[in-house]
Ligand code: UD1
């Protein structure tokens with residue numbers, strides 16, 4: 478079935494009080510409109526048209542590569558007027574599905590159900606609400622057949638008591654909408670062209686309307702304010718947490734887990750509280766992540782442990798590594814199996830070999846470190862002269878004494894030793910000892926100056 482999807486995204490979003498167009502605000506790290514587009518793409522043979530207005534340029538730019546097309550609605554004259562802008566893009570014989578850029582959590586399965594019901598006439602998605610105020614009400618006859626949608630502002634006291642509300646999501650044969658939308662009137666309380674008026678029109682034409690009652694209010698909830706955005710964020714995070722737990726991940730507290738991207742875990746992964754996962758993250762079997770960690774676009778192989786308050790970004794980590802607490806692995810870090818990067822250590826574009834240790838208070842950048850190397854506390858690779866970045870190469874089994882400065886470009890050979898406190902500016906050959914620091918002088922009988930009383 479050919480499905481032409483129209484996503485309404487022209488509204489201003491005044492209550493967000495933001496310079497950013499509303500549909501660009503994120504839920505789970507993805508702009509709301511992006512979520513709707515991704516869901517729409519799951520429905521099969523789709524052509525997606527996004528109706529933009531406020532902040533049109535920013536929305537267009539952000540989704541330029543998403544394969545959707547845009548139509549501009551210069552004045553927001555109502556939802557019916559908005560959908561009508563897309564009529565030139567309707568394909569012959571297609572079903573049209575109307576979605577909203579600010580209703581980000583709608584599920585493909587629900588939409589498929591709605592589409593099935595819309596082959597011959599309109600199908601709308603409704604939900605039952607304890608407090609239906611503000612929404613359009615679904616009016617059914619005594620046989621339960623949908624008759625009309627009446628907006629809150631146009632409703633009489635009897636209609637206001639109806640608790641079945643219109644979510645706004647609707648599917649209908651495209652040729653019917655193409656005929657009816659241009660004929661809508663704006664003779665109503667808001668002076669708008671209501672999409673919802675196509676329901677009564679269909680009934681007048683003796684084309685039955687199907688009302689599909691959804692079971693999940695969160696799925697069809699719209700975002701008009703930061704508070705609603707936060708509510709949907711929590712709902713999404715709870716769902717994502719439950720997916721991970723169902724797959725066998727231990728979350729120390731599912732209410733304090735944030736995934737803004739994708740997370741793939743092996744068996745028996747444990748994630749402590751307040752961790753944030755961004756982009757694409759893969760954790761191997763038995764990986765343990767301590768509290769308050771940020772992991773972005775990285776993979777950690779089996780058995781690796783990340784202690785509290787560590788940050789790992791664009792990095793790849795081998796098996797059984799130990800990271801943190803308070804470590805920062807910046808882009809281009811590659812740890813081989815069994816490597817250790819301890820507290821207050823920062824790495825960037827650094828390869829650290831099998832079993833090598835950088836345990837305390839170091840900066841290792843633009844470096845290649847071999848296997849079984851020990852880098853003492855406070856060691857710094859001086860990789861930047863203010864203009865150029867240069868490389869430090871450290872061979873297998875080298876031992877770098879504490880508080881050394883390795884001035885790049887420089888190479889330390891395999892098995893070499895650097896004395897503590899050295900500033901190394903020249904190559905150290907394999908198995909040599911390099912000591913580059915002031916020689917200690919001891920002066921006996923030295924009198925310290927004394928204060929005159
Ligand atoms: C609409 C429905 C109402 C339903 C409610 C669910 C109509 C007439 N009413 O009401 O039955 O219960 O949604 O939330 O459809 N938009 C445009 N261009 C416009 C007007 C709106 O793009 O000219 C977009 C808005 O950005 C928004 C969406 O359409 O995302 C809904 O518009 P809004 O004015 O909020 O409709 P409601 O009054 O909430």
Ligand code: CA
Nearest residue numbers: 645699700701
């Ligand atoms: Ca609304």
